[in-house]
Amino acid sequence: MDATRQRFLMCRPTYFAVDYAINPWMDPTVPVDTALAVEQWERLRRTYLDLGHTVEEIEPLPGLPDMVFAANGGTVVGDRAMAVQFRDPQRADEAPAYRAWFAAAGFEVTDPKHVNEGEGDVLLAGGHLLAGTGFRTAHAAHAELQETFGYPVVTLQLVDPRFYHLDTALTVLDEQTVAYLPEAFSPGSRAVLRRLFPDAVTATMADAEVLGLNAVSDGHHVVLPAQAVELAARLTERGYRTIGVDLSELRRAGGGPKCCTLRLRQGSEAGK
Ligand code: ARG
Numbered sequence: 001m002d003a004t005r006q007r008f009l010m011c012r013p014t015y016f017a018v019d020y021a022i023n024p025w026m027d028p029t030v031p032v033d034t035a036l037a038v039e040q041w042e043r044l045r046r047t048y049l050d051l052g053h054t055v056e057e058i059e060p061l062p063g064l065p066d067m068v069f070a071a072n073g074g075t076v077v078g079d080r081a082m083a084v085q086f087r088d089p090q091r092a093d094e095a096p097a098y099r100a101w102f103a104a105a106g107f108e109v110t111d112p113k114h115v116n117e118g119e120g121d122v123l124l125a126g127g128h129l130l131a132g133t134g135f136r137t138a139h140a141a142h143a144e145l146q147e148t149f150g151y152p153v154v155t156l157q158l159v160d161p162r163f164y165h166l167d168t169a170l171t172v173l174d175e176q177t178v179a180y181l182p183e184a185f186s187p188g189s190r191a192v193l194r195r196l197f198p199d200a201v202t203a204t205m206a207d208a209e210v211l212g213l214n215a216v217s218d219g220h221h222v223v224l225p226a227q228a229v230e231l232a233a234r235l236t237e238r239g240y241r242t243i244g245v246d247l248s249e250l251r252r253a254g255g256g257p258k259c260c261t262l263r264l265r266q267g268s269e270a271g272k
Pocket of ligand 1: 119
């Protein structure tokens with residue numbers, strides 16, 4: 001399996017906090033160690049650089065504690081970026097900040113008409129855009145994504161509130177393969193996943209509960225939460241090289257490595 005060089009967008013957790021609860025992982029009564037979050041994030045960034053990837057950074061804004069979760073800032077395929085619209089008012093002001101970054105970086109930006117939380121719910125795999133719904137991204141947003149990018153969109157129904165974004169329940173390993181937690185999806189969506197990805201790696205609930213599926217693969221190296229030991233073993237068996245990172249402090253907001261990482265897919269990778 002060959003690794004593909006990636007270009008990522010990340011946002012330093014300078015103002016990270018858990019001040020509100022918009023998913024079951026968040027408990028605003030327990031104080032967060034922002035310095036530790038920055039340290040863990042910095043190690044993740046370093047890991048990408050050591051793998052030869054490029055990391056762009058967007059300036060964090062005060063008062064937006066979840067802005068570190070750059071995956072929710074948009075969906076990028078080739079030279080097009082689809083901006084986002086958050087479900088929750090607490091995150092609304094992140095959308096224009098990310099939109100401005102895409103425009104300044106030269107992407108052709110499309111604005112969404114429906115709730116759309118970017119790569120948190122939209123992943124490109126095997127020539128399809130896999131799109132989650134049920135908690136955040138609206139089903140109506142899926143049609144907009146298909147029109148914008150010209151990839152067939154496969155709707156996947158999420159059913160467990162702990163796995164509220166698609167990227168907490170499924171990870172794309174390479175062009176042909178994904179790993180996922182079957183229990184996070186409706187019976188119909190499980191059947192779709194079995195049909196599309198007969199060779200998929202399935203994860204255990206224990207792996208998913210440490211956000212193990214919130215992983216970032218370059219086709220060979222898979223960066224995932226260090227606590228997801230069973231998943232790491234299954235991936236190693238399949239020939240991937242796993243790299244465990246500890247993002248425990250960010251997990252208190254319900255996010256892992258993938259949430260912190262927006263993929264700026266370009267050129268051949270985007271199939272163009
Ligand atoms: N606290 C954030 C929220 O609930 C976490 C977002 C995690 N991002 C992700 N791509 N899953 O919106």
